[in-house]
Amino acid sequence: MIIEIGHFALILAFVLSVLQSVVPVWGAVKGDRRLMAVAPPVAGMQFLLVGIAFAALMQAYMVSDFSVLNVVENSHSAKPILYKITGVWGNHEGSLLLWVLILVLFGALVAAFGRNIPMELKAATLGVQGWVTAAFLLFMLATSNPFLRLSPAPMEGNDLNPILQDVGLAIHPPLLYVGYVGFSIVFSFAIAALILGRVDAAWARWVRPWTLLAWMFLTLGIAMGSYWAYYELGWGGYWFWDPVENASFMPWLAGTALLHSAIVMEKRGALKVWTVLLAILTFSLSLLGTFLVRSGVLTSVHAFATDPARGTFILGILVLFIGGSLALYAWRAPMLKQGGLFAPISREGALVLNNLLLTVATASVLVGTLYPLVLEVLTGEKISVGPPFFNLTFGPLMIPLLMAIPFGPFLAWKRGDLAAVGQRLYVVAGLALVAILVSAWWHGTQQILAALGVGLAVWVICGAAAEILSRARFADVGLSTGLARLAGLPRSAWGTAFGHAGMGLTLLGIVAVSAFQEEKVLTIRPGDSVEIADYTLNFSGLAHRTGPNYVDDVGHFDILRDGRQVAVADPAKRLYTARQMPTTEAGIVTFGLSQIYVSIGEVHADGGADIRLYHKPLVTLIWIGCLVMSFGGVLSLFDRRLRVGAPKPARRKVAAAGQGGD
Template identity: 60%
Template sequence: MIAELGHFTLVLAMVVAFLQGTLPLWGAARRQAPLVELAPAAALLQFTLVTLAFLALLNAHLASDFSLAIVYQNSHSTKPLLYKFSGVWGNHEGSLVLWVWILALFGAAVALFGRNLPRPFKARVLAVQGLIGLGFLAFSLFTSNPFARLDPAPLDGLGLNPILQDPGLAFHPPMLYLGYVGFSTAYSFAMAALIEGRVDAGWARWVRPWTLAAWMALTLGIALGSWWAYYTLGWGGFWFWDPVENASFMPWLAGTALLHSAIVVEKRDTLKSWTILLAILTFSLALLGTFLVRSGVLTSVHAFATDPSRGVFVLALLGIAVGGSLALYAWRAPALQGGGAFAPVSREGALLLNNLLLATATATVLLGTLYPLLLDGLGGPKISVGPPFFNATFLPLMVPLLVALPAGSMIAWKRGDLPGVLSRLGLAAAGTVAVLLAAALLADTRSTLGLMGFAAGAWVLLGSLNELAVRAGFFQVHPARAWRRLKGLPRSAFSMSLAHMGLGVLILGITATATGQTERILAMRPGETVALAGYEVTLASVEQVQGPNYAARRGTFAVQRNGAPVTTVHSEKRFFPVESMPVTKPGIHSTLLRDLYFVLGDPNSDGAWAVRLYHNPLVFWMWGGAGLMGLAGLVSLTDRRLRVGAPVPARGSRAATA
């Protein structure tokens, strides 16, 4: 009965989404206040209905109601409770309900916290959100019904993919969806602005917090996904330029460009047409990622659906959303003239360079991701585009961006003094040279690419610290006064430096891991010892253990350095009988400076075991850098000047407007 109520509320939510997407648009065009005021109420009602449907689906998983097809196909009575909970979105139908719920959540947030938005504009924003919700609710109900019943009901389920039975699944997909779906708000703001034919500094102030929230969530979601792949899949790496990984990375690149472009619109009233286009393209890339994951054109550990009918439906949604928005943009964009002029050497010029490089990088990743699919669809040979292509094309585009970043953050608006800015970056330059020399002394990082990576990471990190010191007046005023000035900096300014510092730390971690990794693949017998990057690793034992819903062989590795014990690491080869699938669980010992990463493989006929041993330097720096970037977004959102909406007008002005 609860499942039927959930299905009914999902149908009601689709009806409400239709009303939300049509009547407020008509009311805003005809200046009919009741229809305009309908938009926030409809958004809140849609969120309530989708929440009830989501709770009904959650209840079915927790209660192991195998009369629902989705529970039967993706759960089992012996599955631990945590994975019954996270398994709600560990499949196509459930993840789509999560997607719609987050979409409704953002619409409700605009309804509640967008109080300073002009009412007709707010109605148009919520109407566009309603139309997006209508499309995805129809997709869920007509092609991916999560409440479909089985008759007769099976006694037990088929289980969940063992790779997805991990605590990371409870955090990675929701965070990733918050980023994906969050960019729909920026898209809705852009469409509302195009409908009204007006983009100004107020619009940029309104759209920035929503874009920032989505960017922050997507940053953390990608980092969590990379971390999950690192500690779960057992291949010793963290990023493989998988097409579905690229599907989340492309909206992040475009969203980063959008964040910086919106600053120019707000501060200088220029780049308006370009910023609107970026808002459209960012969400379009998020929809493209949805198509790749759910169309069946990809085979990946990340992909959910293989039903071609679902792919056609998503492709139709993609065509309507992208085609319609670009058509409206082509009609309205010529009227969105920019404001003040600026010199090439200026803050505007630096942000424009940032946008051009990020847009080119996005196009490069898009080409490498889609070209094999297009070639296969046209009957050509099957090819794969992997890390060699992306490393050779994407990384060179990032070099000028990273080189210009510290100076671009310090240069003045309209017309800048580049020699003066570079002179103030002297300490950062000296520190970068010191890091470069230190890296050159390390035998495992003498490659040109490695040295460039260390120099770029150090330059961005130290340049951001240098920029904060210059803002606060260190070395110019008394230290006590400089500390007071540092504490008094706007949170948005502080968060910018924090985000750039996080990027520098991230680059250092990626460079150290990519160029300094030590790998040994060999066969070991219990009691045998091998050397690994200055450590002595002994396979102490291999024993049989029983998990809650799996059986495993557990390898115990004892690690020493110069004869002194360091740690003990356990790696398992698990077998899930319900799903009849083996899963490798690597053993990892982490410190701030390195990871010891051990993987137990299959036994050989002579009693030895296949093992893979890795020493990965500075891996934690990657996750720490991404965490700093996410924290920077959160700090910026707490800035009073960047709250949702424009500044509240004075009482007299409000009365005059009324």
């Protein structure tokens, strides 16, 4: 009965989404407040109904209801309860339901917290959100129903893909979905503004918090996915330029450009056309990623292999929303008024340079991702575009962007003085030069490119700190007043500094692990030792272990430094019995910011094993930097200047005026 309730809730949510997609938009165009007032309660009801459906599917997984086809295909009664829950979104139908749940969540959030948004814009935005919701609910009900029954019900399920039975799956997909599905509301704001012909600085301020929220979660989702692949797949890498990885990375790049463009539009009223276009393109790239993951055109550990009917349906959604939005943009963009003028050397100019480089970088990733697919369709030839292509195209675009980052916050609006900014950054440049020289001396001149990368990372990190410290003016006002000035800075200023510093930390981690890591691949037997970096690993042997739905062979390594044991590593070769599928469980030990990484390959009859051993210096900075960037997003999100309307100060002014009249 609970399953039927969930199915009916989805059908009712679809009906309401159609209502939401028509009535409020018509009311906004005609200026009918009664029709516009329909949007908020309908958006809230949709969230409630889709939430009921999601809870119904989760309940089926938790009790192992094998009368539901989706549960049979992706669960097992012996699976731990955590992975029963995460199995809800570890498959096509369930993850799509989570996708739609987050979609309607953002609509409900705008309905609940968008009190300061003009009624026409709010109604039109929720109406456009209803279009997207209706399309995906129809897709789910027509081709991807998670509530299909089986009769008779089997006694046991097929289990979840073993590599997805990990705590990372409990975190990675929800974070990722909040990220790129969150850009749907930014898309809806853009289309609503084009329909109503209202694109101004106030619009940019309404859009920026939602863009920031989506960007922040997408950053965390990509970072979590990177770390999950790093420790779960046993290959020791953090990024492989997999097409499905790229599918989430491209909206992040475009969303980063959108954030900076919205700042220029809010502050100076400029880049209106560019900002609206980026809002459309960012969500369009999210839709493209959805198509790549769910159409069956890709083979990836991240992708859901599906039938062609699903791919055709999603392709239709893609054409409808991307094509339709770009057509509307082409029609309305010439009518938008241009904003304020600015010199090339200015903060606006720096942000435009940032956006151009990010956009070109996004295009390079898009070409590398789609080119093999297009070539196969046209010629039947299969090729692979891997890391060498992306490193040679994407990397050079990032170098000038990273070099320019410290300059931007120091430049004045409208017209800046590049020479004066250079003088304020000479200490930062000196620190970067010292970092280059020390790195080149420590690792040798053959690693000069890596040394330059270290210097670039230090330049970005110290540049972020310098901008904040320059606002304190310690030399002029003293320590206590300087600290008071720092405490009084807008949170968005701190957010910018943390965001830029986080980028520098991630860059430093990438450079260090790419250039300075050590790797050994060997066969080891009980009693053998192997040395790497400053550590010695003693192999004690393998032990057989039985888990709830798997068996594995666990290797035990004592890690010594200077003859003293400092840690142990226990990598494993695991076999999931239901699917008879092996996985590798890496043994990872962290020392400061660096890690020892051990993974087991083939296990031999004599008790030995093939192992892959790494020493990865500063590798944790890759993900720490992402956390710092996201923390910067949190700080910016709570900047009081993003609270449009500020009703309390206005009321105080009115009250004061009234008292003066008495």
